[in-house]
């Protein structure tokens with residue numbers, strides 16, 4: 562949907578080649594209301610023949626990325642492409658940095674995982690969950706800030722950027738772990754919001770929760786606007802509060818902590 566008239570980088574062995582997603586004017590299009598899809602979008606790299614294209618190093622399978630870069634709006638909004646799922650990687654890296662800076666000695670082993678392929682079926686999380694066999698998993702991802710036009714708050718929940726990280730209730734979320742995180746947020750006065758998922762959370766939480774005979778898992782999400790576009794946007798203070806909440810939640814965990822409902 563967002564491809565038409567975007568500039569892109571085609572990544573080739575010979576380096577980056579510039580191209581564009583062309584789109585004909587409305588009065589020349591056969592079907593006036595045609596929407597962009599895989600059936601009609603195309604890349605134009607300014608060549609006339611197949612030989613010219615091949616000479617540039619372009620072949621089927623080359624990775625293409627949008628040109629759009631990161632920017633900050635009004636000093637407090639991060640904006641750019643693929644904040645989903647890169648901002649999570651940034652947040653957990655900051656948690657590691659904090660643990661190092663404060664010289665924290667944890668009474669348990671801690672793995673910090675920035676897993677790949679969440680968008681195509683939680684594949685990275687699936688693989689690493691089996692490798693690590695964790696006792697507990699605290700997962701982070703983005704969720705929808707529903708305060709923009711075209712999103713139904715009744716269906717999607719009332720989530721707002723600036724009101725803090727979002728804690729999800731759902732089948733993949735272990736309630737005693739979630740309660741512990743909520744207690745941590747309250748103790749450290751970290752603002753948070755609540756969301757509910759009736760089935761899948763659609764995040765790596767699902768992959769961890771249902772791995773290895775079940776792993777107590779919880780999800781700390783960052784509200785994000787315009788998801789899956791080149792102008793995804795989140796608020797700086799939500800990022801900071803998410804980092805703090807993940808950090809403090811890790812610190813609050815005890816070695817061998819029992820999360821069972823009945824023990």
Ligand SMILES: [Zn+2]
Pocket residue numbers: 645646680788789
């Ligand atoms: Zn996504």
